[in-house]
Amino acid sequence: EPEVTQTPSHQVTQMGQEVILRCVPISNHLYFYWYRQILGQKVEFLVSFYNNEISEKSEIFDDQFSVERPDGSNFTLKIRSTKLEDSAMYFCASSRTSGGPYEQYFGPGTRLTVT
Amino acid sequence: DAKTTQPPSMDCAEGRAANLPCNHSTISGNEYVYWYRQIHSQGPQYIIHGLKNNETNEMASLIITEDRKSSTLILPHATLRDTAVYYCIVRPDNAGNMLTFGGGTRLMVKP
Numbered sequence: 060e061p062e063v064t065q066t067p068s069h070q071v072t073q074m075g076q077e078v079i080l081r082c083v084p085i086s087n088h089l090y091f092y093w094y095r096q097i098l099g100q101k102v103e104f105l106v107s108f109y110n111n112e113i114s115e116k117s118e119i120f121d122d123q124f125s126v127e128r129p130d131g132s133n134f135t136l137k138i139r140s141t142k143l144e145d146s147a148m149y150f151c152a153s154s155r156t157s158g159g160p161y162e163q164y165f166g167p168g169t170r171l172t173v174t
Numbered sequence: 175d176a177k178t179t180q181p182p183s184m185d186c187a188e189g190r191a192a193n194l195p196c197n198h199s200t201i202s203g204n205e206y207v208y209w210y211r212q213i214h215s216q217g218p219q220y221i222i223h224g225l226k227n228n229e230t231n232e233m234a235s236l237i238i239t240e241d242r243k244s245s246t247l248i249l250p251h252a253t254l255r256d257t258a259v260y261y262c263i264v265r266p267d268n269a270g271n272m273l274t275f276g277g278g279t280r281l282m283v284k285p
Contacts, residue, residue, distance in 0.1 A: 092272065102274050103273040104274065107270050109269075109270055115272060115279065152218075153267065154270075161267055162208065165219065167217050170215075
């Protein structure tokens with residue numbers, strides 16, 4: 060069964076450093092998403108991406124965040140200057156764009172620890 | 175904010191049916207009821223969704239009341255591996271719509 064994959068599984072970085080989280084969505088999906096979950100809190104939507112542009116973003120997704128689909132398979136989330144409060148699990152998801160249903164398939168997540 | 179209300183926790187005996195309720199009294203006509211679950215800190219997993227008819231798949235059944243203001247997810251024979259947080263989410267069934275997660279119900283399946 061096709062699945063969303065994410066790398067790395069755990070990333071440790073120092074405050075102020077840039078990090079890139081990588082995702083490989085399901086191959087015939089064209090809508091991509093990033094969510095995050097701070098330890099003990101709810102899963103929060105960050106951004107959705109379609110046709111090489113952001114289609115929706117939350118208030119959390121400020122100027123320090125960016126997303127990119129650099130090639131035909133990867134989807135990345137970049138945090139330019141990490142803060143302690145960016146420590147969280149980051150989940151990538153993908154979904155179909157036509158023909159329904161439009162459930163989102165999630166990857167296993169990347170645990171980001173900012174020290 | 176989540177448009178659904180769920181009990182924070184429930185217990186179920188292994189092998190018995192788990193019935194997880196959800197209230198969504200402000201649901202709109204074009205919104206579907208989706209259920210996801212999150213096992214430990216893994217990525218959320220899609221379970222089932224429906225508009226107004228009852229739905230069943232290999233994982234679960236979804237019962238939606240006639241007025242669509244509430245629903246129940248049924249795991250017919252719960253196993254220890256079904257211990258997870260279950261989220262009820264309402265959203266249009268369109269490509270690209272974000273999922274808004276609430277607190278969910280923490281289901282503990284006990285031997």
